[in-house]
Every structure is written in structure tokens, then in C-alpha cells.
Amino acid sequence: MSTAPLEHDSLVAPVTLADIAREAGTSPSTASRALSGRGYVSEAARDRLLAVADRLGYVPNASARTLKHRRSRVVGVVLSDLDNQFYARLAAGIEQVLREANYQMMVLGDNSEPAEEVEGARTFLAMRAPGVIMTPVGSGATELLRSQGTAVVEVDRRLASVPCDAVLIDNERGAREATMHLAGLGHTRIALLGVETDWTSDAGRLQGYRTGLRNARLPLDENLVVRIPPHAPDIEPRIEALIDDHAPTAIFAANNLLAEHVWQVLRRRGLRIPHDISLVGFDDVPWMAMVDPPITVVEQPTLELGRRAARLLLRRLGGPALAPAVEILQPRLVVRGSTGPASL
Amino acid sequence: MSTAPLEHDSLVAPVTLADIAREAGTSPSTASRALSGRGYVSEAARDRLLAVADRLGYVPNASARTLKHRRSRVVGVVLSDLDNQFYARLAAGIEQVLREANYQMMVLGDNSEPAEEVEGARTFLAMRAPGVIMTPVGSGATELLRSQGTAVVEVDRRLASVPCDAVLIDNERGAREATMHLAGLGHTRIALLGVETDWTSDAGRLQGYRTGLRNARLPLDENLVVRIPPHAPDIEPRIEALIDDHAPTAIFAANNLLAEHVWQVLRRRGLRIPHDISLVGFDDVPWMAMVDPPITVVEQPTLELGRRAARLLLRRLGGPALAPAVEILQPRLVVRGSTGPASL
DNA sequence: CTGTTAGCGCGTTCAG
DNA sequence: CTGAACGCGCTAACAG
Numbered sequence: 001m002s003t004a005p006l007e008h009d010s011l012v013a014p015v016t017l018a019d020i021a022r023e024a025g026t027s028p029s030t031a032s033r034a035l036s037g038r039g040y041v042s043e044a045a046r047d048r049l050l051a052v053a054d055r056l057g058y059v060p061n062a063s064a065r066t067l068k069h070r071r072s073r074v075v076g077v078v079l080s081d082l083d084n085q086f087y088a089r090l091a092a093g094i095e096q097v098l099r100e101a102n103y104q105m106m107v108l109g110d111n112s113e114p115a116e117e118v119e120g121a122r123t124f125l126a127m128r129a130p131g132v133i134m135t136p137v138g139s140g141a142t143e144l145l146r147s148q149g150t151a152v153v154e155v156d157r158r159l160a161s162v163p164c165d166a167v168l169i170d171n172e173r174g175a176r177e178a179t180m181h182l183a184g185l186g187h188t189r190i191a192l193l194g195v196e197t198d199w200t201s202d203a204g205r206l207q208g209y210r211t212g213l214r215n216a217r218l219p220l221d222e223n224l225v226v227r228i229p230p231h232a233p234d235i236e237p238r239i240e241a242l243i244d245d246h247a248p249t250a251i252f253a254a255n256n257l258l259a260e261h262v263w264q265v266l267r268r269r270g271l272r273i274p275h276d277i278s279l280v281g282f283d284d285v286p287w288m289a290m291v292d293p294p295i296t297v298v299e300q301p302t303l304e305l306g307r308r309a310a311r312l313l314l315r316r317l318g319g320p321a322l323a324p325a326v327e328i329l330q331p332r333l334v335v336r337g338s339t340g341p342a343s344l
Numbered sequence: 345m346s347t348a349p350l351e352h353d354s355l356v357a358p359v360t361l362a363d364i365a366r367e368a369g370t371s372p373s374t375a376s377r378a379l380s381g382r383g384y385v386s387e388a389a390r391d392r393l394l395a396v397a398d399r400l401g402y403v404p405n406a407s408a409r410t411l412k413h414r415r416s417r418v419v420g421v422v423l424s425d426l427d428n429q430f431y432a433r434l435a436a437g438i439e440q441v442l443r444e445a446n447y448q449m450m451v452l453g454d455n456s457e458p459a460e461e462v463e464g465a466r467t468f469l470a471m472r473a474p475g476v477i478m479t480p481v482g483s484g485a486t487e488l489l490r491s492q493g494t495a496v497v498e499v500d501r502r503l504a505s506v507p508c509d510a511v512l513i514d515n516e517r518g519a520r521e522a523t524m525h526l527a528g529l530g531h532t533r534i535a536l537l538g539v540e541t542d543w544t545s546d547a548g549r550l551q552g553y554r555t556g557l558r559n560a561r562l563p564l565d566e567n568l569v570v571r572i573p574p575h576a577p578d579i580e581p582r583i584e585a586l587i588d589d590h591a592p593t594a595i596f597a598a599n600n601l602l603a604e605h606v607w608q609v610l611r612r613r614g615l616r617i618p619h620d621i622s623l624v625g626f627d628d629v630p631w632m633a634m635v636d637p638p639i640t641v642v643e644q645p646t647l648e649l650g651r652r653a654a655r656l657l658l659r660r661l662g663g664p665a666l667a668p669a670v671e672i673l674q675p676r677l678v679v680r681g682s683t684g685p686a687s688l
Numbered sequence: 689c690t691g692t693t694a695g696c697g698c699g700t701t702c703a704g
Numbered sequence: 705c706t707g708a709a710c711g712c713g714c715t716a717a718c719a720g
Contacts, residue, residue, distance in 0.1 A: 012491070012493030013493075018698095026707085028697085038700095061411070061470065063406075064698040065699080066712090067405070067698075082436065092427065104450075126405065128406070148403070287631040287634050291634050292636050361713065374691075382716095384689050389690085411696045411713080412713080412715055413696085413714090
């Protein structure tokens with residue numbers, strides 16, 4: 001292994017258009033035309049320029065370009081939790097279509113904090129990103145972005161007070177189906193474990209739960225509705241309290257993280273699923289199909305959610321004055337082994 | 345939900361330093377000094393400038409800055425597989441320390457393809473990133489970057505033909521311990537499932553497996569060594585063939601993805617772990633502790649790996665002429681339920 | 689302490 | 705078809 005000192009970096013200056021122009025004996029503007037493919041350049045000059053550029057390893061300076069064009073090719077993405085596979089898949093979907101359209105994706109996490117979200121928005125404003133896709137946690141970021149003329153697409157939930165595009169899941173329906181599935185198995189004490197936010201996603205899931213109960217002619221017991229704030233340090237104790245104090249026979253966990261916590265609590269307590277208690281999750285993630293029994297879940301078309309968001313953004317970049325579009329995707333109940341007849 | 349057309353975006357021009365200077369009655373350079381905090385500015389002028397900037401929602405143009413400074417605040421990160429939680433955690437670790445140092449992280453995936461990796465390198469060259477951290481899949485990207493004076497840190501494996509910093513895991517030791525653990529349980533037919541690459545990580549794991557066998561006075565049966573190329577479409581069939589044709593009593597899967605495939609095959613075949621066959625993985629990821637039985641694994645300090653890489657990069661940015669540093673982190677064998685006495 | 693000048697690298701006029 | 709000139713927004717050097 002070599003331990004020789006590296007060449008002194010600061011001496012190596014990146015090659016510029018002017019360099020390759022000089023080398024090829026043309027003016028910088030001709031070089032620009034040749035390399036960007038726009039404008040007239042003689043066959044001969046082009047070939048020469050291209051060859052030199054290649055030989056010197058020319059890489060166009062994106063900043064100079066952005067400065068000139070007044071917007072970059074970077075689309076910003078702000079997500080709530082980069083560690084959560086749901087958001088990771090969302091990003092993957094977005095990236096797929098952005099890449100095809102020749103845009104770079106830059107992902108930032110905001111830890112579900114409005115302040116960090118605004119921070120992210122400022123970053124993308126600074127980079128002169130033409131648009132930003134986000135899972136909003138507050139309305140400030142969107143407002144800031146929109147006020148400066150940056151396109152915004154909200155994914156997974158809708159929060160903006162200003163008009164903007166969005167692509168969502170029919171949360172109400174997903175939650176309703178999950179609840180009715182449990183009711184159909186004879187459960188009467190079905191708990192809802194949700195997030196304490198003002199997000200439309202959580203509101204929709206709560207609403208769907210209520211409607212599901214009503215459809216099943218079941219009373220709503222507020223004690224069985226537990227809503228946990230995003231950064232609560234005591235998620236599992238709260239779940240334990242729910243079980244101890246109100247003896248649900250089934251729990252509907254409204255996102256994959258909560259489902260995981262419920263699962264951990266049940267396992268730790270030695271409660272058998274679904275014999276002692278049934279569990280339904282929201283957001284299908286790999287572990288849910290691997291554990292025993294596998295988890296019944298409301299599956300979302302997560303990758304597609306991301307793709308649609310990106311397409312909506314591209315559409316908007318093409319037509320800034322279009323009316324805002326809101327797309328709703330359908331979730332699907334996947335029944336696996338974690339739900340069974342009520343045990344009383 | 346409003347359906348009114350958005351305001352016509354193109355009319356909104358971002359506010360510039362010149363704007364706020366004019367508004368405050370100073371020259372642009374004074375405004376620059378006030379807002380960047382560098383250079384002398386009178387108390388009065390500064391306050392006035394700051395107030396105006398705030399009122400107008402001024403956001404500095406990053407491209408202009410980068411153009412001027414000749415380098416941006418964006419550190420590039422190129423990873424093999426963004427869907428793999430190992431790489432996701434690596435990114436999280438990197439981000440932590442970069443953020444503290446006031447750098448932006450931009451992550452790109454290369455699907456383990458050298459060509460895409462080079463593509464990523466060009467992207468960061470174009471953005472004038474001061475440095476790039478990557479899990480290398482070829483040597484081209486690093487060479488390109490280094491040749492243009494961009495700092496490079498390799499993580500998880502070492503591949504560069506030019507000197508550069510790196511932070512690695514002691515793969516040899518991890519694999520050796522895993523192998524000896526199995527041998528200690530009485531296994532004599534221990535299979536190694538690895539990746540067919542020229543990466544140091546895979547070479548180290550293979551080496552550790554060999555040494556482990558030797559230490560345990562076990563013969564090396566080449567039939568029990570299966571190496572699968574990165575994008576092989578038939579991973580599980582190959583695992584099945586290994587089991588059918590060579591009847592290993594234990595399998596050491598050299599990364600989390602391979603471990604998952606082995607687990608799926610064993611489950612599908614109804615083979616009981618560890619009764620019928622033992623399994624050890626490499627890279628601890630959440631599902632491994634959730635399945636039944638939980639998987640014995642060689643755990644890596646993944647987050648720390650990322651942090652160290654970022655620190656190494658920051659160090660390098662501060663001293664371009666320093667001798668290259670290579671840090672080695674230690675993995676740890678975590679014995680869980682998937683390994684037991686040989687069944688014969 | 690402040691303003692003027694100049695230039696980072698590129699692309700887009702506009703003459704030739 | 706080509707080159708000269710200019711400006712995108714910001715900051716460093718230099719006078720004042």
C-alpha cells in the first residue's frame with residue numbers, strides 16, 4: 001500500500017471551455033456550440049473540439065451553466081425519515097423518472113421537523129432547483145418555495161396552504177378496509193395506533209378507521225385510539241399501556257414503524273399473534289412477510305407514488321401555469337397470518 | 345381544494361445581493377460583507393442590510409458562490425445499492441458528520457456498475473464537489489476524480505490504483521470468526537456464499553473463511569465455495585443447487601442480501617434452522633433479529649464506518665498533501681439462534 | 689469602513 | 705459558419 005503523499009491538489013485546475021478552445025484553435029463560443037450541440041459549427045471544427053475535449057477529460061462546470069440559465073438540473077427531494085424503507089422506496093421511484101428526464105435528484109431528510117424542512121427548502125432555493133418534491137411536515141417550506149417561483153409537488157400527504165400538485169394514497173379507504181377485515185373476523189375491541197400530526201395521511205387513516213367501525217356496527221371507544229407524536233421516546237410503553245388498560249383484541253398500526261413497535265411489544269410479552277391478538281400494519285415492508293406469522297397489511301404502491309410525483313413535477317416544469325393536479329392512488333389489503341378470529 | 349392557476353412562475357425573479365444593496369442604499373460588496381460576515385461593515389449598515397435581506401427573503405445563489413470559489417459545499421457520495429440498508433446506514437453516518445461541518449451530502453447510486461460510477465464521478469466533477477466518498481466498484485471513477493484534484497475516500501472496500509484514503513472493515517477477521525464459530529459447533533461441511541467481484545471486501549471474507557477452516561483443521565472443499573456475480577438473476581437457484589449437490593450443514597452468507605436469499609430458500613424448502621442447517625450472515629440488518637430463529641451474524645459498525653469516512657474526507661480537504669490514511673474497523677460476531685450443533 | 693473593478697466559466701447575442 | 709462582447713450573482717483586491 002502506497003504511502004506516498006498525494007500530488008498537491010490545488011495545482012490541478014479543472015479544464016474549461018476556454019482551455020479546449022485554445023487547444024483546438026477556436027474561440028470559446030465555437031467550442032461552446034460544438035460541445036453543447038446548439039448552433040452552427042463546421043464538421044471539421046466540431047470533430048477537432050470533441051476530440052480535444054475528450055482527450056483533456058473536459059467536464060462542463062455545472063455552476064457556470066446554472067448561473068447562466070438561472071436554474072439547475074437538480075430536483076430537490078425532502079423526506080421525513082431517510083431510514084424508513086417507505087421513504088427510501090419513494091425516493092427510488094422519483095429517481096427513476098427524473099433520471100430518464102435527465103435531472104439529478106438530491107435527497108434531504110428533515111426528521112419530520114418543520115424547521116429542518118424549511119432549511120431544506122432554502123438549500124434548494126440556493127441551488128436554483130427548478131422544483132422540489134416533498135413529504136410535507138409543515139406549510140412553511142412549500143410557501144417559501146412557491147413564493148420564489150419554485151415548483152412543488154407534495155407526496156404522501158397534503159399540507160400546503162397554497163395551491164400545488166400532489167399525489168396521495170386513499171388512506172381513508174385503506175384504513176376502512178383494514179378495520180372491516182378485523183371486524184369481519186369477529187373483533188369488537190379494535191385499537192387504532194396512529195401518529196399525532198395534522199397530516200392528511202393520519203387524518204385519513206383515522207377517518208377510515210371510524211368509518212370501518214361504523215360500517216361494522218361497532219361502537220367507537222376513544223380509549224382504543226392512541227395517537228403518538230412523531231418523536232415520542234416512549235412509543236412502546238404507550239403500546240403496553242394500551243394493551244394493559246384497554247385489552248384490545250386487535251391492533252391496527254397506521255404505519256410501518258408503529259407496526260414494528262407493536263410487534264416488538266407483543267413478542268416481548270409472549271403474546272401470540274393472532275391467537276391472543278391480531279395485528280394489521282400500513283405500508284408493506286420486507287420484514288412483514290418474513291416474520292412468523294407474516295403481517296397482514298395495507299400495501300401502498302410506494303414506488304409508483306414516487307414515479308407519479310416526479311411525473312407531475314416534470315409536467316409542471318413544462319407548464320408553470322397549469323391548474324394544480326392531485327392524484328390519488330389506491331392501497332390494497334394484503335391478508336396474511338397476523339389476523340385471525342377474535343379470541344374474546 | 346383550489347383549482348385556480350398558479351401565478352406565472354417565470355415572473356418571479358429570485359432576489360439578489362444587488363437587490364438588497366440597492367434597497368439598503370449600499371454597494372453590492374458591502375452587502376456581501378454584511379451577509380457573509382467577512383470584512384468590515386459598520387454596525388448601522390449591517391443591521392440595515394440584514395433587515396432588508398430578511399424582509400425580501402434573500403437566499404444566496406449557490407452557483408454564483410461556487411463559480412467564484414471554484415468549489416462547492418456539496419460532498420458527493422456514490423453507493424452500490426441504495427435499497428440495501430447497509431448502504432443506507434453508511435449514508436446516514438456520512439451525513440451526520442458532513443452536516444456538522446456545514447457540507448451538503450449528495451448521494452448517487454451506481455447499481456454496482458463501473459460505468460454508472462464513472463457517470464456519478466462526472467456529475468460531482470461538474471458540480472465542483474471538493475470531495476467524494478464512495479464504495480468503489482471500479483477504479484476508473486477514483487482515477488478520474490483524483491486526476492482533476494478532487495479528494496476521494498473509499499469506504500467498505502479498497503480498489504483504487506491511485507493512492508487515496510479509505511476506511512474498511514476487517515473482513516478477514518469477521519469471516520474467520522464466523523467460520524470458526526460454525527466449526528466449533530461441529531460442522532465440517534461449511535459452505536461460503538460470496539460475491540464474485542474483485543473487491544477487497546469479498547476477497548477478505550473468502551480469505552477469512554479459508555483461514556477459519558484451516559484453524560479448525562478442516563479441509564477446504566471448493567464445491568462448498570459459491571461465488572455469485574452482482575447482478576445474477578438466479579441467486580436462489582444457485583443456492584438450491586449448492587444444497588442439493590453438496591449438502592452443507594452450515595452456510596456462511598457473506599453479505600445481508602445473500603443471507604436473505606439463503607433464508608428464503610431454506611424456508612421455502614421447509615428446512616429447519618438450525619436443526620437441519622445453520623446460517624450465519626454478514627452485515628446485521630433489522631430483519632435478522634426479527635425472524636425466528638434470529639440470525640447469527642457478523643455485525644459491522646456501519647454507521648461508524650460512514651462517520652469515519654466523512655471525517656477522513658474533511659481531514660483531507662484541510663490538508664490535501666497529507667499521506668493517505670487507511671482505517672480498519674472491527675466487526676463483531678453476534679451469536680443468535682440460527683447456528684447450532686451439526687445435525688448429522 | 690466603503691465603493692469600484694474585475695473575473696469565476698458558460699452561453700447567447702450580434703456582427704462579421 | 706465564426707468570434708467578440710457581455711452578463712448570470714457573488715466576492716476578493718484594491719483604492720479611497
